[in-house]
């Protein structure tokens with residue numbers, strides 16, 4: 240990956256990480272709010288709240304895992320072999336690395 244591409248990808252990853260951190264704050268807030276609600280509401284709406292909390296927890300887990308994968312990729316972005324396919328050695332397109340930061344294979348080899 241050339242210097243300009245690397246810098247552009249790094250910037251996009253940092254943007255994505257900042258967005259995820261913000262999202263994590265919101266989701267954490269929602270999960271907590273639901274907990275408080277449960278003490279004051281009836282059985283049916285409690286079931287609703289639990290379902291909503293389940294969704295929030297699920298989204299929270301997903302966002303956390305994506306954040307971790309992006310941070311790992313970001314920590315390796317200066318490595319010589321970052322963004323190179325482990326199989327054919329060709330460059331992996333930055334768009335793929337953004338969607339799948341842990342990708343070690345190019346689209347062709349991954350298929």
Ligand SMILES: [Zn+2]
Pocket residue numbers: 324325326327328329344345346347348349
């Ligand atoms: Zn390849």
